[in-house]
Amino acid sequence: MDYIAQTFSVRFSYRVFFTRHLFSLENVLFRDFLTEGDSPVRKKMFFVIDEGVLRHHAKLMVQIRAYFASINNYDLIDDFMIVPGGEQVKNTEKYFHDIVHAVDRHSIDRHSYIAAIGGGAVLDLVGYAAAVSHRGVKHIRIPTTVLSQNDSGVGVKNGINYRGKKNFLGTFVPPVAVFNDSFFLTSLSAEDWRSGMSEAVKVALIKDRKFFEWLKQNASLLAVRNEEAMQYLVKRCAELHLQHIAAGDPFEMGSSRPLDFGHWSAHKLEQLSNFKIRHGEAVAMGIALDSAYSFLSGRLSEDDAREVISLLKRLGFSITHEWMQISGDDSPVLVGLQEFREHLGGQLTIMLLEAIGKGVEVHEMDPFLLKKASEWVTKNR
Amino acid sequence: MDYIAQTFSVRFSYRVFFTRHLFSLENVLFRDFLTEGDSPVRKKMFFVIDEGVLRHHAKLMVQIRAYFASINNYDLIDDFMIVPGGEQVKNTEKYFHDIVHAVDRHSIDRHSYIAAIGGGAVLDLVGYAAAVSHRGVKHIRIPTTVLSQNDSGVGVKNGINYRGKKNFLGTFVPPVAVFNDSFFLTSLSAEDWRSGMSEAVKVALIKDRKFFEWLKQNASLLAVRNEEAMQYLVKRCAELHLQHIAAGDPFEMGSSRPLDFGHWSAHKLEQLSNFKIRHGEAVAMGIALDSAYSFLSGRLSEDDAREVISLLKRLGFSITHEWMQISGDDSPVLVGLQEFREHLGGQLTIMLLEAIGKGVEVHEMDPFLLKKASEWVTKNR
Numbered sequence: 001m002d003y004i005a006q007t008f009s010v011r012f013s014y015r016v017f018f019t020r021h022l023f024s025l026e027n028v029l030f031r032d033f034l035t036e037g038d039s040p041v042r043k044k045m046f047f048v049i050d051e052g053v054l055r056h057h058a059k060l061m062v063q064i065r066a067y068f069a070s071i072n073n074y075d076l077i078d079d080f081m082i083v084p085g086g087e088q089v090k091n092t093e094k095y096f097h098d099i100v101h102a103v104d105r106h107s108i109d110r111h112s113y114i115a116a117i118g119g120g121a122v123l124d125l126v127g128y129a130a131a132v133s134h135r136g137v138k139h140i141r142i143p144t145t146v147l148s149q150n151d152s153g154v155g156v157k158n159g160i161n162y163r164g165k166k167n168f169l170g171t172f173v174p175p176v177a178v179f180n181d182s183f184f185l186t187s188l189s190a191e192d193w194r195s196g197m198s199e200a201v202k203v204a205l206i207k208d209r210k211f212f213e214w215l216k217q218n219a220s221l222l223a224v225r226n227e228e229a230m231q232y233l234v235k236r237c238a239e240l241h242l243q244h245i246a247a248g249d250p251f252e253m254g255s256s257r258p259l260d261f262g263h264w265s266a267h268k269l270e271q272l273s274n275f276k277i278r279h280g281e282a283v284a285m286g287i288a289l290d291s292a293y294s295f296l297s298g299r300l301s302e303d304d305a306r307e308v309i310s311l312l313k314r315l316g317f318s319i320t321h322e323w324m325q326i327s328g329d330d331s332p333v334l335v336g337l338q339e340f341r342e343h344l345g346g347q348l349t350i351m352l353l354e355a356i357g358k359g360v361e362v363h364e365m366d367p368f369l370l371k372k373a374s375e376w377v378t379k380n381r
Numbered sequence: 382m383d384y385i386a387q388t389f390s391v392r393f394s395y396r397v398f399f400t401r402h403l404f405s406l407e408n409v410l411f412r413d414f415l416t417e418g419d420s421p422v423r424k425k426m427f428f429v430i431d432e433g434v435l436r437h438h439a440k441l442m443v444q445i446r447a448y449f450a451s452i453n454n455y456d457l458i459d460d461f462m463i464v465p466g467g468e469q470v471k472n473t474e475k476y477f478h479d480i481v482h483a484v485d486r487h488s489i490d491r492h493s494y495i496a497a498i499g500g501g502a503v504l505d506l507v508g509y510a511a512a513v514s515h516r517g518v519k520h521i522r523i524p525t526t527v528l529s530q531n532d533s534g535v536g537v538k539n540g541i542n543y544r545g546k547k548n549f550l551g552t553f554v555p556p557v558a559v560f561n562d563s564f565f566l567t568s569l570s571a572e573d574w575r576s577g578m579s580e581a582v583k584v585a586l587i588k589d590r591k592f593f594e595w596l597k598q599n600a601s602l603l604a605v606r607n608e609e610a611m612q613y614l615v616k617r618c619a620e621l622h623l624q625h626i627a628a629g630d631p632f633e634m635g636s637s638r639p640l641d642f643g644h645w646s647a648h649k650l651e652q653l654s655n656f657k658i659r660h661g662e663a664v665a666m667g668i669a670l671d672s673a674y675s676f677l678s679g680r681l682s683e684d685d686a687r688e689v690i691s692l693l694k695r696l697g698f699s700i701t702h703e704w705m706q707i708s709g710d711d712s713p714v715l716v717g718l719q720e721f722r723e724h725l726g727g728q729l730t731i732m733l734l735e736a737i738g739k740g741v742e743v744h745e746m747d748p749f750l751l752k753k754a755s756e757w758v759t760k761n762r
Contacts, residue, residue: 001410002399004620006535006555008627009390018383029382041728104544107723111636132513135540135551135633154387159516163485170516171552174387239385246389251517255492342488347422 012174012250016154016242018235022142022181023063031071033177034113039073043112046077048099048126050118052085053144056187060117077106085119087275090160090167099129108137113176115140119192120152120279124167127158131173141175144184146196146230147280150237151203154178156250166267172251180238182231193225194316195280198262200237201311202287206261207240209357216307219314255344261351261359262286265324268336272323284317285324285377289333292373293365294353304356309380319381326371333374334367393555393631397535397623399616403523403562404444412452414558415494420454424493427458429480429507431499433466434525437568441498458487466500468656471541471548480510489518494557496521500573501533501660505548508539512554522556525565527577527611528661531618532584535559537631547648553632561619563612574606575697576661579643581618582692583668587642588621590738597688600695636725642732642740643667646705649717653704665698666705666758670714673754674746675734685737690761700762707752714755715748 019029034045047064054060061080068076081102083095099114108114114137116126123141130139143153159170185193204212214236215222221229244259257263266286270277288309295305312319323332341348347363354360400410415426428445435441442461449457462483464476480495489495495518497507504522511520524534540551566574585593595617596603602610625640638644647667651658669690676686693700704713722729728744735741 002616004397004616004623005394006397006623006627007392007394008631009392010632011388011390013386013388016385016387100543100550104546104549109723109725110633128513132509132550132552134549135538135553157516162481165485168485168515169481169513171513171554172516173552235383235385242385242387246387250389251391252491342490344490 012156014174014177016178016180016238018180018182018231020181020183022179023060023067025067025070030067030179034071034074039111041111042073042075044075044077044106044108045113045115046081046102046106046108048081048083048114048116048118048122050085050122050144051082053118053184054082057184077108079106083118083122083125085122087121087161089125090121091164093160095125096129096160099126100133103129103133103137108133110134110137113138113140115142117142117144118148119143119145120148123148123153124158124170125160127173127175128160128170131158131171136173139173139175141178143178143180145188145192146185146234147192147199148196149180149185150196150234151199151241153180154238154242155245164271166271180234182227182234185230185234186227190316191278191281193230194223195278195284197222197233197315198280198284198287198312198317199241200233201308201315202261202283203237203240203244203259205287205291205308205353205356206258206351206359207244207357208236209355211236211240212311212356215315216311219311223314223316255347255349256361257344257349258351258359258361261353262290264340264350265289265333265336267340268332269321269323272332277321281317284312284315285320288312288319288377289324289370289373290350290352292376293370296369296372296376297352297366299352299354299360300356304353306380307356309377320374320377324374325378326367326374329367333370337365337370393537395555395558397559397561397619399561399563399612401562401564403560404441404448406448406451411448411560415452415455420492422492423454423456425456425458425487425489426494426496427462427483427487427489429462429464429495429497429499429503431466431503431525432463434499434565435463438565458489460487464499464503464506466503468502468542470506471502472545474541476506477510477541480507481514484510484514484518489514491515491518494519494521496523498523498525499529500524500526501529504529504534505539505551506541508554508556509541509551512539512552517554520554520556522559524559524561526569526573527566527615528573528580529577530561530566531577531615532580532622534561535619535623536626545652547652561615563608563615566611566615567608571697572659572662574611575604576659576665578603578614578696579661579665579668579693579698580622581614582689582696583642583664584618584621584625584640586668586672586689586734586737587639587732587740588625588738589617590736592617592621593692593737596696597692600692604695604697636728636730637742638725638730639732639740639742642734643669643671645721645731646670646714646717648721649713650702650704653713658702662698665693665696666701669693669700669758670705670751670754671731671733673757674751677750677754677757678733678747680733680735680741681737685734687761688737690758701755701758705755706759707748707755710748714751718746718751
């Protein structure tokens with residue numbers, strides 16, 4: 001057999017910063033990041049902003065202009081692009097093309113930056129457009145929701161939807177930096193404040209019992225929107241996600257998706273609701289279902305399963321929904337399980353719990369036990 | 382400063398096979414590759430084929446169907462996609478969308494394969510569509526031209542054009558395997574047989590004097606289409622490109638583009654001719670110009686510069702063109718230099734020669750000397 005074996009490794013490196021009032025003139029963090037290394041080449045900076053953010057932070061563009069006035073060697077592209085927030089921005093190729101067209105129109109090259117300010121959907125869209133323009137323009141993420149600051153915005157995935165299929169088009173490409181500004185969280189709706197916390201519960205359950213205990217102790221503070229408690233939650237949750245990515249299979253070349261605990265049924269629920277049920281709300285219900293299944297299949301103690309339900313409720317989550325009920329073989333949850341199996345490419349891999357803080361992967365789920373689990377959650381709601 | 386530093390490496394690995402009659406039933410290479418590891422999961426295989434290849438290999442689809450009849454655990458998707466060859470297939474998003482739509486329609490998941498059979502343009506298109514579908518479906522390349530077998534098809538780049546800008550949209554994602562079948566080369570036109578050889582001259586000039594000597598000794602055989610000589614050329618050239626990718630900066634995170642020796646002016650010439658002048662023909666002229674410049678700027682000896690010109694001519698290349706002449710500041714070559722500078726993002730980096738087999742990077746080119754170089758090439762054509 002005549003062949004050449006090609007093997008190489010590519011090192012990726014970026015920082016996730018935590019700050020408050022990123023574009024306040026006194027805050028040198030962003031400026032220091034951009035001017036580090038002292039390159040002689042002028043660079044461009046293009047911003048794409050979630051219109052939902054501008055509604056609550058009306059002076060943001062004025063602040064950014066003032067901030068860039070004091071940075072040498074950067075040309076701020078004054079033509080900010082404003083896009084709708086939420087899943088709708090990923091449901092069409094229009095916004096993707098708008099960004100690619102802007103890259104062309106403004107001659108944004110591979111050493112320039114595209115920064116995205118917004119929720120997870122906007123970051124996914126902009127990250128994808130940046131990743132494929134010139135095979136990769138530098139991308140900065142400024143997540144503005146709990147969910148994007150502690151999970152989706154700090155990772156390596158991006159993408160848009162295609163014919164209703166979530167993230168059908170996308171890449172694995174890390175940003176060059178993430179700036180988590182906790183001030184953005186203060187203007188979130190009650191639903192958006194809450195919904196991002198389910199990812200913290202998830203990652204605590206599969207990886208870190210101590211963090212779960214912290215969540216229990218601080219559930220009341222978090223429920224009444226204590227900013228300091230939320231800062232800790234966001235940072236610890238982001239840290240656990242980042243550690244997982246670095247230690248595991250960052251570009252998901254294998255089948256395993258350990259961070260998807262509670263997610264397989266949540267995906268179906270989101271889709272059925274036409275994304276009216278938020279990702280985090282759906283994940284909370286998915287966590288409840290899979291924790292119940294972990295208990296009923298003999299992996300997790302009943303006390304621990306009850307602890308999970310109790311924490312979710314104290315954080316303000318609904319733990320089930322009529323579409324999470326399982327009556328027959330065509331129940332949405334069971335259809336969702338089949339779709340998830342296909343999505344993974346044949347072999348089903350589902351994360352369950354064998355203790356709080358310890359996940360375990362399984363390759364089969366028993367529909368009869370799933371039905372029992374759904375009934376148990378309903379009884380305990 | 383409050384931050385989390387994230388660093389990880391991703392290992393990429395693939396093989397470039399050399400064979401003849403890949404889909405002959407007696408050739409076990411492709412079958413062995415697909416069935417290695419003995420996965421229990423059924424996989425799908427989708428082929429996209431360059432229509433230019435089918436014109437000369439009319440039985441190819443029949444052969445592939447027969448070949449797959451004997452492979453367990455694979456579902457050949459019988460709906461082969463036939464696309465035009467050459468740059469036109471990259472000039473619109475139509476074919477990209479056709480492939481993505483096929484991925485959806487045939488439920489091709491991340492563990493299934495999309496194989497492309499064709500010249501470099503078709504491989505670039507299919508590689509891009511595969512890379513972004515589900516954030517990466519496994520991609521197999523079966524290059525059918527000298528250029529794609531020895532250079533573009535064995536590397537990690539893919540892409541399509543956008544508003545006339547070459548490879549404006551694309552990614553750095555390696556294939557899972559490349560199969561170079563030398564039988565495909567026998568049906569190439571004289572121009573396509575020849576044009577891929579300029580990349581071999583290029584890589585020999587910047588990296589391997591011994592390979593340059595081999596090219597000199599075998600120029601007559603190569604010019605009369607000796608298949609054995611071409612097999613050696615393809616393999617050695619592919620090997621030098623693969624070594625360069627693995628040892629250097631595979632995803633081109635820096636500014637340097639050492640393999641682009643002779644390419645900056647070639648890009649402009651291709652574009653001006655609306656891609657009627659083949660990439661390889663243009664690169665031969667670019668090599669002649671930059672070798673002359675290397676001599677006239679005192680880096681390369683005159684004898685060596687003459688050796689380069691002589692080899693290119695013996696292989697059958699034209700070494701200049703009216704659009705390569707430099708008369709005033711608005712000469713296409715000088716405009717191309719400026720565009721290349723912009724493409725790199727500010728700092729110009731051009732590979733020149735300080736000896737045969739030894740490249741050297743420079744950051745400026747003198748327009749006056751470039752004019753002299755263009756005149757010297759014309760005089761020696």
